[in-house]
Each structure stands twice: as structure tokens, then as C-alpha cells.
Amino acid sequence: MNKAIFKFPETTKTNWQDWHWQFKNRITRPEAPGLFLNKSAAEMERIKQTATVYPLAITPYYFSLINQDNETDPIKRQCFPDFQEILPDESPEDPLDEDSHMPVPKFVHRYPDRCLAIVTEICATYCRHCNRKRFWSAPRKISLKARLPQMIRYISANPQIREVIISGGDPLTLEDHVLEELLVSLRAIPHVEILRIGSRAPAVMPMRITPNLCRILKRYRPLWFNTQFNHPQEITKESSRACNMLQEAGIPVSNQSVLLKGVNDSAEIMKNLLYGLQKISVRPYYLFHCDPVRGCKHFRTDIKTGMAMMENIWRQCSGLSLPQYVLDVPGSTGKIPLNIMSLAIKKDLQKHQHFFDKFT
Numbered sequence: 001m002n003k004a005i006f007k008f009p010e011t012t013k014t015n016w017q018d019w020h021w022q023f024k025n026r027i028t029r030p031e032a033p034g035l036f037l038n039k040s041a042a043e044m045e046r047i048k049q050t051a052t053v054y055p056l057a058i059t060p061y062y063f064s065l066i067n068q069d070n071e072t073d074p075i076k077r078q079c080f081p082d083f084q085e086i087l088p089d090e091s092p093e094d095p096l097d098e099d100s101h102m103p104v105p106k107f108v109h110r111y112p113d114r115c116l117a118i119v120t121e122i123c124a125t126y127c128r129h130c131n132r133k134r135f136w137s138a139p140r141k142i143s144l145k146a147r148l149p150q151m152i153r154y155i156s157a158n159p160q161i162r163e164v165i166i167s168g169g170d171p172l173t174l175e176d177h178v179l180e181e182l183l184v185s186l187r188a189i190p191h192v193e194i195l196r197i198g199s200r201a202p203a204v205m206p207m208r209i210t211p212n213l214c215r216i217l218k219r220y221r222p223l224w225f226n227t228q229f230n231h232p233q234e235i236t237k238e239s240s241r242a243c244n245m246l247q248e249a250g251i252p253v254s255n256q257s258v259l260l261k262g263v264n265d266s267a268e269i270m271k272n273l274l275y276g277l278q279k280i281s282v283r284p285y286y287l288f289h290c291d292p293v294r295g296c297k298h299f300r301t302d303i304k305t306g307m308a309m310m311e312n313i314w315r316q317c318s319g320l321s322l323p324q325y326v327l328d329v330p331g332s333t334g335k336i337p338l339n340i341m342s343l344a345i346k347k348d349l350q351k352h353q354h355f356f357d358k359f360t
């Protein structure tokens, strides 16, 4: 059996619950003993090469969710470097053309009333399917301190912006006081009505959601929290607790999954994920079709397969558990909903049309 018996440094119950400990003890070297087993020297070489291009980071907590008896474990697939990431790939690094919609470095303004601030390039765990791999794989990072005044100036000068998305990287890798400074400056702009935080912390480092963080976030409401669970195995006691703490602070938590081959591209797994989220009161918001980003080809399904899966789900699942399956495209049109294009749904509609026509 290929059991990875990775040894964490001295762990106690207390430091396991401490997000700083989790962050500091992230697995970052593919050659860490016990991480990859039964790999030939050539395979190990390719894995190391992959991690040179796209770094490796896994929190001990996220690693502990792996079922080591499962060769194709969905957690492992999301966080272990795979040489397929560096195979020749025609896909662009920035398919959404975000880089040409940055009036300020690392600040994306694609839709008139919403903007997205990349406040850090660091994440607790690097997702192999990330659509912003180009940021965290680049060695040069610009500090937030240097960019924040520019961002604030831009938002202040653009009154059509009513919602600011605090994103990354993972903004919750920042310290509480840094986040608070950011929230204070954004809240000081009168036309910014809504704040939104995008963070995978509840799934990959749930101990980051502390009482102090919740106290801070609570002060800057309306603040919406979007996270990313991709597989039911990620819904644990700890992650439910994290979401519950946010909810108790009056912060709605929604989920944005990515449709990933070998992780959640079956109706059964997707249904378990959606029902699992509904059970912890997290609203499934979007299911993203995997962007055509370089280094993610092995995760991509085709749209037809995604639509067939979503139609299956739509026919059997509670409406409260249904995300909108969307395709992100460059430009300012917004995400394109894919499920409404389903032929079957159109057929159903046609079947009922004459009934409604009678009464209108």
C-alpha cells in the first residue's frame, strides 16, 4: 500500500488549532520524507520540476484530509504537484485578460460596479487548478502597503464602484491588523456599499477563522464571504465550525466551486458536495467551468459534460443547494450562466409554454 506517512513537526492539540502553526508548518518541499512514495527517480525529478514552476504548499490540516488508501484521492489531486501541469500547453496564463483590466497593479476592474483587489499572492495551500497561478508562481511580489494607497485612490475616484472584492492569493493569510486597516480604508469610501472576501481558508485552514477575526469582520458589514469547497471530503467538523462562526457574526457564507476532472465531475459527488454545503448553511453560489489557464489542462472537462451533470443535479436537488454553473469569459459581460442554455430545460419550458400563454 502506498501510504504516505508524512511526519509533522511536534504537534499538540493546541498548536494544531493555531493557524500560525498551520501556516508555518506547511509542506513546501516535494522531497519531504513520506510525501511521495514509490516514485522512481525520474518521476521524482519531474515532480520537483513542477514544484519549481508552481510552488507547493499544503497545510498539515488539509494534508490530514487525504485518504491515504485512495490512489486518486480528491484532496491530493487538488494540492499535490503533478507533472501534467508543466506539459506543453497552448492555453494562456491569463485567459480572462485580467492583466489588461488593471488600472492599478494587481487590481482588476472588469465590471463597472464591482472590482477585485488582489491583496496578497500568498495562499495557505496552493491549488493545482488555480486560475491565478501566474501570480503565486512569479517570484516578484509587490507589497500591499505599497499598492493600497493607489487602490483606495482609484476606488474613491470611481463612484460607480459599489462593491469591492478582497481577493488574492488568499487574503486570510494576512494578519488581522492588516486586514482591519484594509477594511477601514475601504469603508471610509462612501460609495462602497458592499465588501466581499474571497478566501479558501474555511476549506484549507479553518482555524484561521478565529473569534478575533469574526469580531473585526462583523464591524464592516455588509460583508459577504465567498469560499471554495470542491469536494465533500473537505466538509469537516473544523470547516463547519469556521463557517458557523462567520455566520454567527452576521456574515453570509457562499461557495464557489470549480468543476474539476477527477475531483467533482460526477453527479453523485457534486450532489454530496452541494448537500453537504446546504447542511452547514453555506449557499452554493457558482460552479465555475475550469478556465482555460495554462497548467490546468488535466482538470478540464468539456462544457457539454458539465451541462449534462448539472441538468442531472437540477432535476433531483433542492433548489437551495443549486449553484449557477458559469463560464468566465474575458471582457465586461459578466460570467455566462451555462445551465439556462440546456436544451432539456428549453424543452421543458416549451412543454409548459402554452399553459402560461393562456393566462397572459
Ligand SMILES: *Cc1c(COP(=O)(O)O)cnc(C)c1O
Residues within 6 Å of the ligand: 108, 109, 110, 111, 114, 115, 116, 165, 334, 335
Ligand atoms: C468574478 C468577478 C467579479 C464578481 O462577479 P460576480 O458575478 O458578482 O460574483 C468581479 N470582478 C472580477 C474581476 C471577477 O472576476
Ligand code: SF4
Residues within 6 Å of the ligand: 122, 123, 124, 125, 126, 127, 128, 129, 130, 131, 132, 133, 168, 169, 170, 200
Ligand atoms: S486559494 Fe484561491 S488563489 Fe490560492 S491557489 Fe487556491 S484557488 Fe488560487
